[in-house]
Amino acid sequence: MSQRHKSKTAKADKASFFLTRASALKAREGLNASQGGGDAGSRDSSPSPLASPSLTPDDWPLTMGTMRTLMAELSDTIQATIRGQMQAVATELREEIHEISQRTEHIAKERDEYARARNSVADKLQENEALLGSVQLKLADMEDRSQRNNLHI
Secondary structure (H helix, E strand, O other), rough: OOHHHHHEEEEEEHHHHHHHHHHHHHHHHHHHHHHHOOOOHHHHOOOOOOOOOOOOHHHOOHHHHHHHHHHHHHHHHHHHHHHHHHHHHHHHHHHHHHHHHHHHHHHHHHHHHHHHHHHHHHHHHHHHHHHHHOOOOOOOHHHHHHHHHHOOO
16 A cells, blocks of 8 residues: 555545544534524534535535634643543552552661661670680689699699
8 A cells, every 4th residue: 555545544534534523523512503502603504514414424515613613622632631540559559659659667666676776786796705805714713713723732
């Protein structure tokens, strides 16, 4: 398929999308006009599509006003969708941040407990080393006395 043919097909698809949306909008406008809604001055003088069964949605012209209305509706829909998705993502992020902060606080508390325990063990180790040094001195003194006593006997 040539590039030119693809381009024409894509344009035809886009046009049919907008014509379908325009048809739906025109049908709504026709219903509103036939129900007495809206002012008659803002409508064209063409008969309502519903009043004339010989006109089909494919026969309705796509006007700039209709196109603007369609684009505004599409823009509003897209914005609402994006806004909703962004709010959902923001809520999920807030929850994850809250969970992470709770875990961080828990880890900080455990770290503080381990630091206190380590300090306690270090203090006890110093006490035991001092006691061991004292006991070793006393033992050495007793050995020396024992040897002197053995020499006298």
